Amino acid sequence: MAMQQEWVNKDYYGDLGVSSGASTSDIKKAYRKLARENHPDSNPGDKAAEEKFKRVAEAYDVIGDEAKRKEYDELKAMISSGGYGRFGGTGGSGFPGGFRTTTTESDFDLGDIFGRASGGQTADGGLGDIFGSFFNRGGGAGRNARPSRGSDVETEITLEFREAAKGTTIPVELTGDAPCTTCHGSGSKSGRTTPCDECSGSGYVREKSGAFGMARPCAKCGGTGSIVEDPCDTCSGTGTVRRTRSITVRIPAGVIDGQRVRLAGQGEAGPNGTPSGDLFVVVHVRPDKVFTRTGDDLEVTVPVSFGELVLGGTVTVPTLDGRVKVKVPAGTPSGRTLRVKGRGVPKRSGSAGDLLVTVEVRIPADLDATATSALRTYAQAEKDAGFNPRAGWAGME
Incomplete structure (x- = not known):
């Protein structure tokens, strides 16, 4: 050696x-x-x-x-x-x-x-374990080929934008293998099993395949290594029954479209009392009429008047859980983005991203005589002051 x-x-x-x-x-x-x-x-x-x-x-x-x-x-x-x-x-x-x-x-x-x-x-x-595990893609390595858990399950849900951003709980109905309530998942009336005589309780049998010793799950016990001598009448000795169940899924704040949320142990029940698999919930998020997001930052575009941009002022802006007042400095150009700290998408750490407010000037389609006269007076005052909006513009060079 x-x-x-x-x-x-x-x-x-x-x-x-x-x-x-x-x-x-x-x-x-x-x-x-x-x-x-x-x-x-x-x-x-x-x-x-x-x-x-x-x-x-x-x-x-x-x-x-x-x-x-x-x-x-x-x-x-x-x-x-x-x-x-x-x-x-x-x-x-x-x-x-x-x-x-x-x-x-x-x-x-x-x-x-x-x-x-x-x-x-x-x-x-030995060698059979190595290649048995390799060719079975993890279907049984080490001492036996016994199924270690139930199957994983995947389902899909669709949330509103604000539900996904803030987090929510949602009921989900699943149909699949669940533990038998009569035998408590053991598959046996008495709750006792005996080692399989075909595989000596290992859960697999060996076969000679060329130069290698290969392992496969035992057909007699289904790879469990155990035989149920007194099968449960409800589940026929499998320990699981097919039924529809409803569970409440908690979706954490900040999930994005296409993200998978894992719920450990909420998948299908394993045979004869082995642990259940996991549940994976694929989240789809509907677009919002007001908000978009980049990472943990929430984005919103707010219409403002020309006067609000020139003279400055305060505008009321929606948030995920209410509204907030945002100050617009005098002389703010249309298209500028103002940042409001901590009013974006909640993070796992307990903090939150920022709210990004883009101001966009809205031009009135019709003006009455008084407003038109005032605007003409303002336009003349701009000229008298020497203001040229195209000064320095590359298109004038």
């Missing part, structure tokens, strides 16, 4: 001084250069050079061969992801393309690395 551990920890790319993405040609060049530099004939009596030469030769024997290099890369990827630390043991069925070292001229059986005991499974798991 010590020799196997030493092999696993070797870095063949590092020994040759190349990257893991190096081409076959670069690997060959690196090997030839290092082999010449460290050959015993060129360095008589130099033990360090001799050891370097052996490491270089061993490395090239592996990553210089395309098939062996692929196997080596896959193994190192498993080790880097923690696979080797969790799976161990001694012995094993052979792995095609055994790695031969230059120093000992012995073959290393990769099956030994992953372990075997009584048919290929050590107490801590």
Whole structure:
């Protein structure tokens, strides 16, 4: 086992001084250069050079061969992801393309690395567990293939803009697997189960598939590892029943259109008392007639008169929960945005974004004689004062 551990920890790319993405040609060049530099004939009596030469030769024997290099890369990827630390043991069925070292001229059986005991499974798991987990996309790793939880559920809701911004609670009806109320989810009248004799309670059975030992969920117990001897009449021993239930979903403040809200444990019930899956609520938000938003900032455009912009004044502006008065400084141009701190969309921290108020001048379509006369007087006063609205405008250059 010590020799196997030493092999696993070797870095063949590092020994040759190349990257893991190096081409076959670069690997060959690196090997030839290092082999010449460290050959015993060129360095008589130099033990360090001799050891370097052996490491270089061993490395090239592996990553210089395309098939062996692929196997080596896959193994190192498993080790880097923690696979080797969790799976161990001694012995094993052979792995095609055994790695031969230059120093000992012995073959290393990769099956030994992953372990075997009584048919290929050590107490801590083996090669079948690794590939069973890999090919089943997480459908059962480690000691068994037992379903660990119920299925996740996704549903959709549509909220008004202000509901999404402020947060709300909304009832949602779901139809799916729920715990059986008769047997309390165990599937058994008495609440007791016995280990499955087909899989010895592990939840999976092993199959020989080429060079690998593969695992699949046990068909007899459905991967649970247990057999219900006295099935519940209501759920037929599954521990779940199909029914419609209503739950109240709390939508936090500030959700945006398309966001998914996760409710842990509110999905479908797991079989025979295993935990429920999660509920994911996809939120759709209707546009608002008044507000838009950018991040946590709320945006609103407010119509104002020419006189309010020139002379200044105070305008009343809507907010999510009422109204606020905003001061418009004298001489404010149309299109300017004024910021009101803390009156935007609430944040999880308890604070809120800002309210961005854009003032936009509204021109009257009709004026009576008095207003028209006053406006003409003002226009003349502008000229007398030398005011030219197009002064400095690029279009006049």
